Structure formats: structure tokens, C-alpha cells
Amino acid sequence: MSHVGYGCLMAVDREHVLRSAAALLTRKSTATMDEVAKAAGISRATLHRQFAGRDALVRALEALGIAECEAALDRARLDEGPAGEAVRRLIRELEPATGLLAFLYSENQLFEGEEQNAGWARIDARVTAVFRRGQDGGEFRIDLSPAWLTEALYGLLAAGAWSVLDGKVARNDFTPMIAELLLGGALRREEP
Amino acid sequence: MSHVGYGCLMAVDREHVLRSAAALLTRKSTATMDEVAKAAGISRATLHRQFAGRDALVRALEALGIAECEAALDRARLDEGPAGEAVRRLIRELEPATGLLAFLYSENQLFEGEEQNAGWARIDARVTAVFRRGQDGGEFRIDLSPAWLTEALYGLLAAGAWSVLDGKVARNDFTPMIAELLLGGALRREEP
DNA sequence: CCCACATGAGACATCTTTGTCTCATCCAAG
DNA sequence: CTTGGATGAGACAAAGATGTCTCATGTGGG
Numbered sequence: 001m002s003h004v005g006y007g008c009l010m011a012v013d014r015e016h017v018l019r020s021a022a023a024l025l026t027r028k029s030t031a032t033m034d035e036v037a038k039a040a041g042i043s044r045a046t047l048h049r050q051f052a053g054r055d056a057l058v059r060a061l062e063a064l065g066i067a068e069c070e071a072a073l074d075r076a077r078l079d080e081g082p083a084g085e086a087v088r089r090l091i092r093e094l095e096p097a098t099g100l101l102a103f104l105y106s107e108n109q110l111f112e113g114e115e116q117n118a119g120w121a122r123i124d125a126r127v128t129a130v131f132r133r134g135q136d137g138g139e140f141r142i143d144l145s146p147a148w149l150t151e152a153l154y155g156l157l158a159a160g161a162w163s164v165l166d167g168k169v170a171r172n173d174f175t176p177m178i179a180e181l182l183l184g185g186a187l188r189r190e191e192p
Numbered sequence: 193m194s195h196v197g198y199g200c201l202m203a204v205d206r207e208h209v210l211r212s213a214a215a216l217l218t219r220k221s222t223a224t225m226d227e228v229a230k231a232a233g234i235s236r237a238t239l240h241r242q243f244a245g246r247d248a249l250v251r252a253l254e255a256l257g258i259a260e261c262e263a264a265l266d267r268a269r270l271d272e273g274p275a276g277e278a279v280r281r282l283i284r285e286l287e288p289a290t291g292l293l294a295f296l297y298s299e300n301q302l303f304e305g306e307e308q309n310a311g312w313a314r315i316d317a318r319v320t321a322v323f324r325r326g327q328d329g330g331e332f333r334i335d336l337s338p339a340w341l342t343e344a345l346y347g348l349l350a351a352g353a354w355s356v357l358d359g360k361v362a363r364n365d366f367t368p369m370i371a372e373l374l375l376g377g378a379l380r381r382e383e384p
Numbered sequence: 385c386c387c388a389c390a391t392g393a394g395a396c397a398t399c400t401t402t403g404t405c406t407c408a409t410c411c412a413a414g
Numbered sequence: 415c416t417t418g419g420a421t422g423a424g425a426c427a428a429a430g431a432t433g434t435c436t437c438a439t440g441t442g443g444g
Binding site: 029087106140143144147148151156169177181183 | 352
């Protein structure tokens, strides 16, 4: 039945195109629609049939990024166990999506004061909540606001993603180096 | 004498234009040459007389950013005293330039693998050196590479600059919140 | 006063990207 | 085999940004 085939093919193709676009735009955020199409192995016409324009493509990527963030948040079970371990789990679960997230992170900087997507607000709230939980439980220091800890996490994720892309650090170190720095800082701890 | 007036006026105008462009591009990295000119209070023709094109303007901004970084590095006297205090001084001295630096930081992500400016390499080396010094002196932990600590500092500076621009955190908190997070991390320390 | 020179305003061509369109091709279902 | 639908290739105009040009203006120094 053409309907079934149509729906399925569109779905997988759309997924593949989005993945390719994310991978390309992560490296070259100013890539043209033509380059995006070539990277996905399709023609510009087909790309334009699936995404009405560049805006639509970016918005679809944003939706994908939000979905992956929320999935990672679910998997990380932020409300279980020590907050520090929860943050560690979150970073680990977020890792496969950090390329896309780094692109969206820098992209959103130029949406001046426009409409703040409700999806990001929800994600912000969930991330902020785990930092607040850690503070309330006496696990995290209270002189750094949860809002700043959240922004710092985003910044470190982007910095880590770009460092890996540039080959400045090993991909395997991604999760621990972000978690260790965010939680423990650079200063050496006195071992008891 | 026209030569003196010419030279002096060009200098201050150039400085003013660069500052305005930096302030604008920090908020809207895709601003047009026309917008940059308007922001500086000059016409597009005059802007184009001072900077051959957009590339030249961005390169001039990069040179300005590099110069400010090196000046901040000089003022911070990274090789004096405890490395942690040196990093704190560096963040404080860098603070006025972080808007420009955040713009250049995200801008450089799309210079794919192009020529790495020698200026940034020198700055990287100096920043990396202070982290290495801290490790050698037993002050910093050694399981986080100096290269990663350097990249993390850049990421936190950019995240802090954008957070201040978005009004998510107070400008006065900029230096301490970055320094405290980078050095001490989010975990609460056991007070002796 | 006069003049050199920087400036502002705007016209203009060019380039790139985008969005839309047409048409030939291919493939898979019927 | 036939045919509907998706695709690729390419032409096309529109829009935006850029780079270049000319000309009028204003100002400061001689």
C-alpha cells in the first residue's frame, strides 16, 4: 500500500536527513541548503520538499535536540540518588547529542530576545531542579546559583563537544572530564 | 597639519567603530555591514573605507580580541603566586573583553580547519601553562589535562558572558562565579 | 576666503542563497 | 507491462548582502 510505504520512507528519510544536517551544521554552522542536501545524499529539491526552508530545517533540528535532551533527562533519572551522580548520569546520557546541542547553543545566541522555546524552558527547569536538589541536600555549595550551574553545564558541554571535534581532547574523556570539572573543579582535593 | 589630524582621528574613529561593532556582533553575530555602520553612527561608505570588507572587520576584531587577551594575560601575572589566584586574576582581567571574546569564540567554530591564528596559539600556550604550573605545584588535580582546563575556561567565559547578556545572572557575579566553579566545582567542600 | 579632504547619501552591479518551478528518470506496486 | 509517485537535475526569479562608484556637503587649516 502506497500510504504505508510513503509514511515509513518519509519517516526514516527525514530522520537520516536530520542526522546528516546535524552532523554537518555542527562542524559548519553556516552550511547552505545545497551542502546540507549533499551531506544527506539527496538533492536540494528533495531536501526542500521535506523541509519548507532553512528555518523549517533549523526548527526541526531544534525539536530533535529538545526531544533528545528530554529523553536523556528521563534516562538520567535526576531525582534518584545523590545529585552529583545524577549530574554525572545526565552528562553521560547527553553525550551522543552534544554535537547537535552545541550547534543549537550557538545558534540560539543570535535569536536575540525572540520567543524562548517552551521546550528549552522545560529542560532548563529540570536541569536547574537537580542542582537545587543538590544544594538543598547539602551536597552542592550554595554560593553558586542553580541558574548559573545550569548555564555552566551547557557551556562545558559545548566546549567539550568542540574540543573533541577539534581533536584537542579524546572522545572517551568527554563525560568524565566535564563531570569532574563541573562537580569537583580544578583544585586538588585533600584526600582524607 | 592634516596629517596629524588625519592620523589621530582615524585612530580614535577606528577604535570607536571596533568597539561598537564588537558590542553589536556580540549580541547579533549575523549583523549586516549596514547595521554595524549604524551602530557606530557612521555611514556604510565610511565603514567600508576603514575596513575593506566584512572579513577585514572580523579580522580586525580578532586582532583586537587577541590584543586584549594578551594585555589581560600580562596584567594577571600568571607566573606569580599560587596558580589558583593567577587564574582568578586572569578571569577578572578578561571580564571586560568577554563579550568580544564570546563572539570570536563562536565565530571561530566555523573556521573549520583553516589557518589557526598564531595569536590564539600564543594565548592558548600561556593559559595552558598556568594550569600546568598548578598541576606541577600540586595545587591542581592532574586527571584533567591543561588543554581541557583551558578549553573549559573559554567555555565558561562564553557561557558567563551570554548569561549576563540574557540577564540570567548578575554582571557583578561574573568573575567569582566563573572562578569558583572552575577552581572549586559544584560540590560542597568539607570545611576543616 | 579658499581648498583639500573626510563624510553621508545613494545609485549600481554582482554574488550568494533561497524558494519555486519544470521535466526526465526510476522504481515498485498493481 | 503499465503507471503513480518520489526523486534528481537544472532553470529561473526574488531577496539580501556586499563591494564600488559618484556627487553633494561640511569643516578645518592655510
